[in-house]
Amino acid sequence: MQSVTLNNGVQMPILGFGVYQIPAADTERAVSEAIAAGYRLLDTAAAYGNEEAVGRAIKSSGIPREDLFVTTKLFVQDAPAEETTKRALETSLNKLGLDHLDLYLMHQPFGDVYGQWRAMEAAHREGLTRAIGVSNFYPDRLLDLTINNEITPQVNQIETHPFFQRADYHELMAEHGVQIMSWGGFAEGKNGMFTNPVLARIGKEYDKSVAQVVLRWLTQRGVVAIPKSVRAERMAENLDVFDFELTDEQMAEISTLDTGASLFFDHHDPEIVKWLAARRLDA
Numbered sequence: 001m002q003s004v005t006l007n008n009g010v011q012m013p014i015l016g017f018g019v020y021q022i023p024a025a026d027t028e029r030a031v032s033e034a035i036a037a038g039y040r041l042l043d044t045a046a047a048y049g050n051e052e053a054v055g056r057a058i059k060s061s062g063i064p065r066e067d068l069f070v071t072t073k074l075f076v077q078d079a080p081a082e083e084t085t086k087r088a089l090e091t092s093l094n095k096l097g098l099d100h101l102d103l104y105l106m107h108q109p110f111g112d113v114y115g116q117w118r119a120m121e122a123a124h125r126e127g128l129t130r131a132i133g134v135s136n137f138y139p140d141r142l143l144d145l146t147i148n149n150e151i152t153p154q155v156n157q158i159e160t161h162p163f164f165q166r167a168d169y170h171e172l173m174a175e176h177g178v179q180i181m182s183w184g185g186f187a188e189g190k191n192g193m194f195t196n197p198v199l200a201r202i203g204k205e206y207d208k209s210v211a212q213v214v215l216r217w218l219t220q221r222g223v224v225a226i227p228k229s230v231r232a233e234r235m236a237e238n239l240d241v242f243d244f245e246l247t248d249e250q251m252a253e254i255s256t257l258d259t260g261a262s263l264f265f266d267h268h269d270p271e272i273v274k275w276l277a278a279r280r281l282d283a
């Protein structure tokens, strides 16, 4: 598996397995199958409600801890953020059955972001997580956080896929040493992703599926991808993307699919901010 090197020297696999929207009752099986297929990077979150099941699958896999890269996320915390963030991390570690994480992400750019970040920096210094980062931060938020704190986030996990490519933002993050990680790499199939004619035609040239073309396109540009699937055959398909290379012309053709807009939600929309604030009670 290819890896990327984060700004603190930590190595992270470029392709992993995401578990959003996998019901807790199905997660242990899915993660066990994903690990058996060869995935070593796992991406969960306190808000997904399936950390315990991920932990059981990790335990029963028999894979040495140092060979896995486990990511989870902090949801928006109540004040005082230093205390509640520490407790939230302890809860996640207990649920996962781990003594440290590989990457802890602040899930949303809301609440007492700076208090939460300082607590994450402290957890990093204590060795409770090998890397820290953020998610869903737009450029203004990311730069302000970076400029005004000690540790530059190692990762920013954002919506990015062929229909919302964010190439300028990708460049800005690279300039500041922040690794881009894609969520919703398939846009959850929205907008006809899996039948898109451009992606399908390019795939045909290599005997690859649309899903494989998308993952190849992401990873070839240095983007960490974490496709989700509950089906073992798709888990294997989604890992099989390192035996072909897209040409410059094909990369350019895929860049024309960009609509420049989110297919999910805009974090600047007041209704979304209110909705996420209300969710903090369950996460």
Ligand code: NAP
Pocket: 017, 018, 019, 020, 021, 043, 044, 107, 135, 136, 157, 158, 182, 183, 184, 185, 186, 187, 188, 189, 194, 209, 211, 212, 226, 227, 228, 229, 230, 231, 234, 237, 238
């Ligand atoms: P996604 O990976 O873009 O798409 C998942 C969908 O694609 C599922 O419906 C899956 O169906 C289908 N699929 C998977 N492989 C396929 C294949 N080879 N061919 C055809 N269909 C395929 O969606 P996502 O789960 O939203 O995003 C990926 C991960 O990103 C999440 O699991 C989570 O870890 C993370 N995420 C983070 C945030 C955040 O705010 N930070 C938000 C969303 C997601 P089946 O399961 O039936 O195969």
